[in-house]
Amino acid sequence: MLSTTARTTLNRSKARGRTDRSELYAVLDAGLICHLGVVVDGSPRVIPTGYGRIGDTLYLHGSTGAASLRTAAEPGEVCVTVTHVDGLVLARSVFHHSVNYRSAMIFGAARAVEDEDERLAALRAITEQLAPGQWDAVRGPSRKDLAATAVLAVALAEASVKTRQGPPGDEEEDYALPVWAGVLPLRTTWGEPVPDPALRAGIPVPPHISDRPDPGGAG
Amino acid sequence: MLSTTARTTLNRSKARGRTDRSELYAVLDAGLICHLGVVVDGSPRVIPTGYGRIGDTLYLHGSTGAASLRTAAEPGEVCVTVTHVDGLVLARSVFHHSVNYRSAMIFGAARAVEDEDERLAALRAITEQLAPGQWDAVRGPSRKDLAATAVLAVALAEASVKTRQGPPGDEEEDYALPVWAGVLPLRTTWGEPVPDPALRAGIPVPPHISDRPDPGGAG
Numbered sequence: 001m002l003s004t005t006a007r008t009t010l011n012r013s014k015a016r017g018r019t020d021r022s023e024l025y026a027v028l029d030a031g032l033i034c035h036l037g038v039v040v041d042g043s044p045r046v047i048p049t050g051y052g053r054i055g056d057t058l059y060l061h062g063s064t065g066a067a068s069l070r071t072a073a074e075p076g077e078v079c080v081t082v083t084h085v086d087g088l089v090l091a092r093s094v095f096h097h098s099v100n101y102r103s104a105m106i107f108g109a110a111r112a113v114e115d116e117d118e119r120l121a122a123l124r125a126i127t128e129q130l131a132p133g134q135w136d137a138v139r140g141p142s143r144k145d146l147a148a149t150a151v152l153a154v155a156l157a158e159a160s161v162k163t164r165q166g167p168p169g170d171e172e173e174d175y176a177l178p179v180w181a182g183v184l185p186l187r188t189t190w191g192e193p194v195p196d197p198a199l200r201a202g203i204p205v206p207p208h209i210s211d212r213p214d215p216g217g218a219g
Numbered sequence: 220m221l222s223t224t225a226r227t228t229l230n231r232s233k234a235r236g237r238t239d240r241s242e243l244y245a246v247l248d249a250g251l252i253c254h255l256g257v258v259v260d261g262s263p264r265v266i267p268t269g270y271g272r273i274g275d276t277l278y279l280h281g282s283t284g285a286a287s288l289r290t291a292a293e294p295g296e297v298c299v300t301v302t303h304v305d306g307l308v309l310a311r312s313v314f315h316h317s318v319n320y321r322s323a324m325i326f327g328a329a330r331a332v333e334d335e336d337e338r339l340a341a342l343r344a345i346t347e348q349l350a351p352g353q354w355d356a357v358r359g360p361s362r363k364d365l366a367a368t369a370v371l372a373v374a375l376a377e378a379s380v381k382t383r384q385g386p387p388g389d390e391e392e393d394y395a396l397p398v399w400a401g402v403l404p405l406r407t408t409w410g411e412p413v414p415d416p417a418l419r420a421g422i423p424v425p426p427h428i429s430d431r432p433d434p435g436g437a438g
Contacts, residue, residue, distance in 0.1 A: 032304055032307075032318070032405075033302065033304060033318065033320075035254035035256075035265050035267075035300060035302070036265070037254075037256045037263030037264065037265035037298075038263055039258050039261065039262070039263050042258065042295075042296075043258070043295075043296035043298070043326065044256030044257055044258050044263050044264075044265075044296060044297060044298040045256065045263075045298050045324075045326075046254050046255075046256035046263075046265050046298045046299070046300040046324065047300070047324075048300060048302040048320065048322050050318070076261075076262075077261075077262035077263060078263060079256075079262070079263040079264050079265045080265070081254060081265040081266070081267060083252065083254070083267040085251055085252060087410070087413075088251075088349060088350055090350055090353060090357075090412075090428065091357065092357055092358060093357055093358040093359070093360070093361075093364070094342065094346045094353065094354055094357055094358070094359060094360055094364075095360055095361070095364035095367075095368070097346055097349065097350055097353065097357075099251070099252065099269070099349070101252075101267065103267050105264075105265065105266075107262065107264075123313065127313045127316055130307060130316065130318070131307055131309055131316055131403075134309060134313065134316065135313055137398065137399075138309075138310065138311055138312055138313055138316075138396075138398050139311060139312040139313070139393055139396060139398070140312070140313060141312070141313055141314055142312075142314070145312070145313075145314035148314075149314070167413075167415040167416060167417070168415060170417075174358055175417055175419075176419075177357075177358060178419070178422060179356065179357050179358070179422070180356075180412075180414070180418065180422050180423065180424055180425055180428065181414070181415040181417075181418055182412055182413050182414040182415045182418060182424075183412070183413045183415075184350075184409055184410070184412050184413075184428060184431070185409065185410030185411070185412075185413060186251075186407060186408075186409060186410070186434070187407065187408050187409070187410050188405060188406065188407050189405075189406050189408065190403055190404065190405060190406070191306070191403070191404030191405070191406050192404070193309075193399075193401055193402070193403050193404075194306075194386075194401050194402045194403075194404060195399070195400070195401040196386040196387055196400040196401045196402075197386060198386070198389075198394055198400075199399065199400055199401060200394075200395075200397070203397060203398070203399050204399065205399055205401075206399055209309065209399065209403060212403070215405070
């Protein structure tokens, strides 16, 4: 069986020391989206959204009208989780099936970012996390764009990184079974850029898009 | 800028009607892991984990010792989110950058599954969601395995599906900018199976593993 069972036996590192912190950065920096957890009227909500990191601060953004972001900006904790699935662990028993993965979980109170310089830096980090090179290549945010955008900051103070890599760990007696066991790797790659049908003629795909390295590289 | 802003303008379908329900099933059935949200001492926790679906019930499992699962099994809501990232939406302004994605969010009280038949069916569904064909190919759960495994059920009663597909939607005046715009598709594919170093000689990779269709196919 799967993940939660397996995870309890895996590397678990509180992000305290220097090494753990670089592991935390690596998992965050390799991601495209996070899953943001907030509590709304006592119930959890888990929302996929973009993020960016500057030093030891994680930034999120959203519409100023979005209920989930308003909730997150009130005093109270949020949880931000970034997960990379690297492969399936196919064991000799269903119980030891698992996932090879890297995951970072950040807890903390979300702070609404009001300072304009910090807001711009955060929005740049969020954009560059998803689409490196685009901030300087396209039109920057207008006053109207900025007015419509809420920015939140979460300190990377409380964080944990969990990873599992490698072959299955089966029960001793199961190794004799005539059953294939191993790992089925999962790869994520960029496809060919698809131009907007409304694209003006004669505008080539810039290299930062066409030559972008594939995402989620195993850390 | 990114997702939350964009999502508010996207297709949002409450999973009520027949059509919406098949859309919900499609997003769930194409996934490998979910992000489970629970509330622990008033704070959200977002945990990546496996899941399975039987009809209108979503099943989760974990170690009987895992705090997050114990919390989820107490009265109180959980939120389960499954997200597929299909590509990046590269617009002519940073504000309209977005993600093409499919996401399902399930809310509800988690029920601890105690009936042995339902537990076995749930564990089979969870295993087959991650690794189709493995339940019948490997050793099934022992009494000891079952004793170590908690199973939770969440009804697919309250659910929402959000998707975004297609090219960027830019501000009218930005279409004149000399800026490339379009979509950078993201593909997930299975790599070559990697045998366990401890694999006995002469056991080939079974076809349900070697010929498995790539995951996350766009719904």
